[in-house]
Amino acid sequence: MRYLYQLADSLAELTVVASYCSPGIKIRRKLFSDSDMDVDMTDRVVIVTGANSGLGRATCQELGRRNATVVLACRNPESGERAAAELREEFPKATFHLELVDLADRTSLRQFISRIQSTYKALDVLVNNAGVLLPKRSETADGIETTFATNVLSGFILTEHLMPLLAASGSGRVINVTSGGMYTQRYQVDDPEFRDGSFDGVRAYAQTKRAQVILTELWAEKIRATETSVTVNCMHPGWAATPGVRKSLPGFYNALQSILRTPEEGADTIAWLAISSAAPAFNGQLFFDRAVRRTHVFPRTRISNTARARLWNYCAERSD
Ligand SMILES: NC(=O)c1ccc[n+]([C@@H]2O[C@H](COP(=O)([O-])OP(=O)(O)OC[C@H]3O[C@@H](n4cnc5c(N)ncnc54)[C@H](OP(=O)(O)O)[C@@H]3O)[C@@H](O)[C@H]2O)c1
Known part of the structure; x- marks a missing residue:
């Protein structure tokens, strides 16, 4: 069967x-074998970025169900407070802390990291979930293109700066939420911030999602070399009906609305990677529906190790 x-x-x-x-x-x-999800997460600390909406919010519910301590990293105080209050009511045995952070703002991100470092001795899971798909090219206050700053750089910075806390937990996990759209894109190493004047939001989004997959693999390689007991994996959720999809792709949303995944279905593999006792066996992999998937469909999307290292260095140079 x-x-x-x-x-x-x-x-x-x-x-x-x-x-x-x-x-x-x-x-x-x-x-799926649900026995590996039979885990009590009391005293385990999990950060979920973009926790007020869509997949991030649905991930928090699975964590709440297992009594985790969840840091909701959100930029919007009203929807962040609302999500935290609803989660507290639904899961009284879990702990939900709202932390306001604009992930696309270097100062805000730096302050967030320092609050986490002074509050927690260890971090069990970091879910780099927040993401944007923008219609027009824009730059952050730091002069970084906003899609790249949000989808790639913020996750890189959080992972790098929180790695000691993740290591301190004994088996830290990082989960990068990418997109199946990345299958269509070759990472453009010469133009990571889309400065060539022909900005296309969907293409830029998919490129940043491709970059997340490359960085996931590079993180895993680096971790293996240092024998740190942290794993970094990424997943793509398929297509789920979330506020983000409704807003950024209204035609797509309306056409497929009746069959799109629920946010819970889209978040299932995020939750599985965060919770499951089976997940720590994997490092540097791309998951979809709880299974390892190939990272390329088309040979043209592959880039050299030198180009991959340039992406890493580009992020590292911007992550102080
Ligand atoms: N839904 C899908 O079908 C699908 C498919 C492929 C990949 N994904 C990925 O899944 C992740 C979650 O997306 P979603 O569909 O759940 O969309 P969503 O409902 O729009 O959620 C995105 C979250 O990211 C937050 N965010 C964006 N920029 C931020 C910033 N600068 N600082 C802090 N938070 C920020 C948003 O906050 P605000 O509420 O304040 O805007 C929101 O909480 C994204 O990485 C997306 O690319 C989703």
Whole structure:
């Protein structure tokens, strides 16, 4: 029977729409082993960026269900407070701290990191979930293109600066939320901030999501070399009906609304990577629906190790 579901999984992957939408996870659920999610997370500290909305919010519910201490890293005080209050009411045994941070603002990010460092002795999980898809090119107060600053640089900076806390937990986990859209893109190493004058928001978004996959692999390589007991993996959620998708891709949202994943279905693999006792066996991998997936469909999207190292250095030079 399991073989039949595996076959269905492979066939579903070929039909991108069904696979990425709700039918995909409904088929694959038959392959999930939920016993590895039977975990009590009392005293485990998890940071979720973009926790007030969509997939971040749904991830917090799974963590709350298991009594975790969750730091909701949000930029909007009203929706952040609302999410924290609702989560506290729904999961009274869990702890939810709202931390306001604009991830695209270097000063705000620096202050957030220092608050985390002074509050917690160890960090069990960092979920780099916040992301944007913007219609026009814009720059942050620090002069960084906003899509790159939010989707790539903030996660890099958080991972780098919080690595000692993650290591202190004994088995820290970093989860980068990327997108299946990255399959279409080759990372443009000569123009990471889209300065060439032909900004296309969807392409820029997919490129930053490709960059997250590359950085995930590089983090894992570096960690292996130092024998630190931290894992860094990424996942893509398929296509889920979230406020972000509704706002940034209204035509897409309306066309597929009836079959899009729920935020809970989209967040399932984030939660699995954060919670499951099976997840620490993996490092540097891309996941979709709780399974390791290939990172390239088209050979043209591959770049050299030198180009990959340039992406790393580009982020490192901007992460003080
Ligand atoms: N939904 C999907 O189908 C899908 C598919 C592929 C990948 N993803 C990825 O999944 C992640 C979550 O997206 P979503 O669909 O749940 O969208 P969403 O509902 O728009 O959530 C995105 C979150 O990121 C936060 N955020 C954006 N910029 C920020 C900043 N500068 N500082 C702090 N927080 C910031 C948003 O805060 P505000 O509420 O203040 O804007 C929001 O909480 C993203 O990385 C997205 O690329 C989603």
